[in-house]
Amino acid sequence: MYEYQLIQATGFRNYGPVEAREGVEVRLRLPNYRGMRLSLLDGVDVTIDGEFFSYEINKLRLHGEVYDLEAMRDATTVRWAVGDFGSVLVPKAGGLAPGIHHVKVAARTRSPYFPPHLQPLPVNGERLATIVLP
Amino acid sequence: MAGQFKYGVSLYSYTEDFGSIMTLEDGFDHAADTGATGIEILGETHVECYPEPTSQWLDRWFGLLDQHKLEPTNMCSWVDTKLRLGQQLTVEEGAAELERDLRLAHRLGFKFLRPKFGVIDAQLTPDPIWSGAVERVLDLANTFDIVICPEIHSPTPIRHPAVEGYIDFIERTGTPNFRLLIDTGIFQNRPLKGWQHEVPEGDSDHAKLINGIAVDPEEFLDIAKYVAFIQAKFHYINDDLQCENIPWDKIIPVLKRAGFDGYLSSEYEGAREPWVAIDQVRRQHVMMRRLEAEYDAAHADTAGA
Numbered sequence: 063m064y065e066y067q068l069i070q071a072t073g074f075r076n077y078g079p080v081e082a083r084e085g086v087e088v089r090l091r092l093p094n095y096r097g098m099r100l101s102l103l104d105g106v107d108v109t110i111d112g113e114f115f116s117y118e119i120n121k122l123r124l125h126g127e128v129y130d131l132e133a134m135r136d137a138t139t140v141r142w143a144v145g146d147f148g149s150v151l152v153p154k155a156g157g158l159a160p161g162i163h164h165v166k167v168a169a170r171t172r173s174p175y176f177p178p179h180l181q182p183l184p185v186n187g188e189r190l191a192t193i194v195l196p
Numbered sequence: 197m198a199g200q201f202k203y204g205v206s207l208y209s210y211t212e213d214f215g216s217i218m219t220l221e222d223g224f225d226h227a228a229d230t231g232a233t234g235i236e237i238l239g240e241t242h243v244e245c246y247p248e249p250t251s252q253w254l255d256r257w258f259g260l261l262d263q264h265k266l267e268p269t270n271m272c273s274w275v276d277t278k279l280r281l282g283q284q285l286t287v288e289e290g291a292a293e294l295e296r297d298l299r300l301a302h303r304l305g306f307k308f309l310r311p312k313f314g315v316i317d318a319q320l321t322p323d324p325i326w327s328g329a330v331e332r333v334l335d336l337a338n339t340f341d342i343v344i345c346p347e348i349h350s351p352t353p354i355r356h357p358a359v360e361g362y363i364d365f366i367e368r369t370g371t372p373n374f375r376l377l378i379d380t381g382i383f384q385n386r387p388l389k390g391w392q393h394e395v396p397e398g399d400s401d402h403a404k405l406i407n408g409i410a411v412d413p414e415e416f417l418d419i420a421k422y423v424a425f426i427q428a429k430f431h432y433i434n435d436d437l438q439c440e441n442i443p444w445d446k447i448i449p450v451l452k453r454a455g456f457d458g459y460l461s462s463e464y465e466g467a468r469e470p471w472v473a474i475d476q477v478r479r480q481h482v483m484m485r486r487l488e489a490e491y492d493a494a495h496a497d498t499a500g501a
Contacts, residue, residue, distance in 0.1 A: 064216040066470055095211045097240040101279055135281050144215050144241050174278035174314030174323075177401065181278070183394050 064091040064145070068187030069165055073149055075193065076157030083157030086110065086193075087123070087149040093169035093185035097144050100124065100137035102172045104182045106150045109166040110158065117170055121151040158193045165191045199455045201488055203481060204234030204269045206427065207242050209464035209473045214241065217470050221260065226474050228264035230481040235266040236427075236461045239273050239300055247300045257304060269459050270308035270345075270377070270425055273297035277314030277323040285314075290329030294344070298333055302340040308425050309337070309344050310377050318400070320352050327365055330374060337373040343424045345377040351404040353382055354415045363422055375424035378416070379463070384408030386441045388431050390467070408441060413450045420454035431466040433479035437486075448487040452495075460484055 065071060073089025088108055092098075105117025122129045124142055128151065142148055150167065168184035176183065205227035210218055218226075220242060227235050240246050244253045261268065275293045277285045285293070294311055301309045311330075313322040330344060337344055352358055359376070366374055387407045395402045416423070432440045451460075462480050464473045 063219075066212075066216045091215070095208075095241060096238050096274070097246055099276065099279060101281070102276065104281065138279050141246070143244075143246065145244075172278060172281075174276045175274070175312045175320075176395075177315060177318040177320060179318060180395060180399065180401070183396075185394070 067091075067189055068093060068169070068185065069167055069189050069191060070147065071191055073147060074163075074165070074191040075195065077151065078157070080196070083196075084155065085151055085153045086158050087151055088165060088167060088191075089147050089149045090167065090169065090187070092142055092144055092146060092148070093187075094142075094171055097141055098171070100129065100134055100140040100142055102174075103134055103142065104170040104172055105131045105134060106170065107168040107184070108150055108152045110152065110154070111163050113154075115152045115154070117168075119153060123149045123151060157196070160193050160196055162190050162192050165189060199452060199457045201451070201457065201484070202234060202459045203230070203232045203484070204236055204459045204461035205230055205232045205477055206236035206270075206272075206461050206463045208236070208238055208272070209462055209477050211241075211473075212468055212470045213473060220256070224260045224264045224266065226477070228266055230462070230478055232462075232481070233265070233267060234269035234459050234461065235261075236270045236459075237268075237272070239271050239297055243300065243304070247296050249300075249303075254303070261305070268305040268307070269461055270310055270427075271297065271301040271304065271306040272310045272312070273301075274312045275314060275323075275326070275329065277325065284323060285325060287325045287328035287332070290323075290325045291332035294329055294333045295336060298336050298340060298342060298344075301342055307342060308377070309342050310347050310425070311344060313346060320358065322346070322358055322361070327361070330365070331369065334369065334371050334373055338371075343373055343375050345375045345424050347377045347379050347427065348382060349379040350381040350384065350409050351401055353409055353411045354419055359419065363419070366422055376419060376422045377425045377427060378423050379427045379429045380442055380447060381429035381465070382409060382411040383413050383443060383447055384431075384441045385410035385443055388441055388466075413443065413446045416447075416450050417454055420456065423456065423458075425458055426451070426456070426460050427463045428460040428480065428484065429463045429465055430476075430480050431464075433476055433483060437479055437483050439480070439483060444483060444487055448484065449491050452488070452491045
């Protein structure tokens with residue numbers, strides 16, 4: 063089951079070799095009320111402790127596969143279903159220190175039935191989340 | 197008595213609960229306990245492994261229907277015409293989206309399919325592929341005895357080119373398998389309080405969605421013969437069992453006068469918080485049933501004559 067919030071507490075962690083962390087993972091629940099094909103997600107903006115990381119550089123891991131923005135836009139047959147977790151991979155050399163961090167995300171979701179000027183619409187989440195291990 | 201409503205619940209009502217604090221089993225329990233006889237779902241939300249559920253899931257689905265004595269009413273689907281950035285679906289691809297969902301709806305026992313077509317402009321004109329795509333699957337819908345019904349949803353009013361287009365299609369094809377679905381949010385005539393919507397503040401649609409587009413319920417009579425299903429959208433029923441945004445005391449008598457005897461399927465879309473919808477849906481059912489009973493009592497003599 064999901065945590066209610068878009069940003070999940072579990073799954074917030076550093077990634078890459080322990081001695082040389084490459085970045086931070088932010089685990090999300092599906093940023094939509096319906097399961098969707100991944101091409102309808104146009105990347106995810108992330109802000110950690112005030113530092114902004116654009117949807118153009120963040121990647122997404124879903125079902126063990128990693129997608130950059132271009133791959134996401136091409137993923138017309140991949141489904142992000144209700145119940146699946148997706149982890150945004152935020153490139154931040156060295157990762158984050160253990161402790162509490164302020165995390166904001168905007169998952170840029172396209173809904174074809176919304177008027178063109180409202181696509182994508184950000185699905186926003188913001189919370190304090192805890193990095194446990196360096 | 198002629199023209200009795202059927203009462204249903206859409207699991208969409210429990211959007212803020214489903215997946216975090218509510219399972220499918222819980223959703224069925226809450227829906228059935230309102231006394232509803234029908235259940236509505238979103239294919240992409242409530243069907244595990246959509247669009248190809250496992251046989252175990254299908255057993256679970258039919259077990260829940262049996263256990264709770266609920267019939268599948270409407271399955272909501274999407275025709276994602278902008279699946280690819282900057283490129284529209286072709287008519288054939290649109291038809292394939294519809295066929296995928298007709299087949300699933302049929303497997304699950306649904307009698308209505310609501311496709312949400314992508315739009316091409318700020319007036320919410322459906323992508324023109326819709327008619328060709330629907331025409332290609334009409335025979336299949338007929339074989340499955342399913343009515344495809346696009347949704348008339350705020351901020352699109354009843355008097356709108358999109359609605360005219362759908363009615364022209366019904367008249368031109370003579371099909372019994374394409375009708376309208378009315379979302380009662382179009383009748384909203386008082387503003388939502390403290391409501392969060394994904395449409396940003398300042399956008400021209402934001403004010404419409406917050407304040408309502410206040411379609412006169414009487415206009416329903418003009419299109420009643422084309423309407424197959426009603427999503428009973430609501431946002432807040434207060435402690436006096438009054439809906440604070442939608443004039444149900446005007447809507448119910450109009451539906452009765454039109455002889456509507458289909459489903460009123462609850463669709464709660466209020467505060468985006470968990471643990472709110474369960475009781476809100478119950479309140480709405482009390483309110484709607486009361487209004488129907490009052491109408492029937494007031495017209496008992498006429499009905500018996």
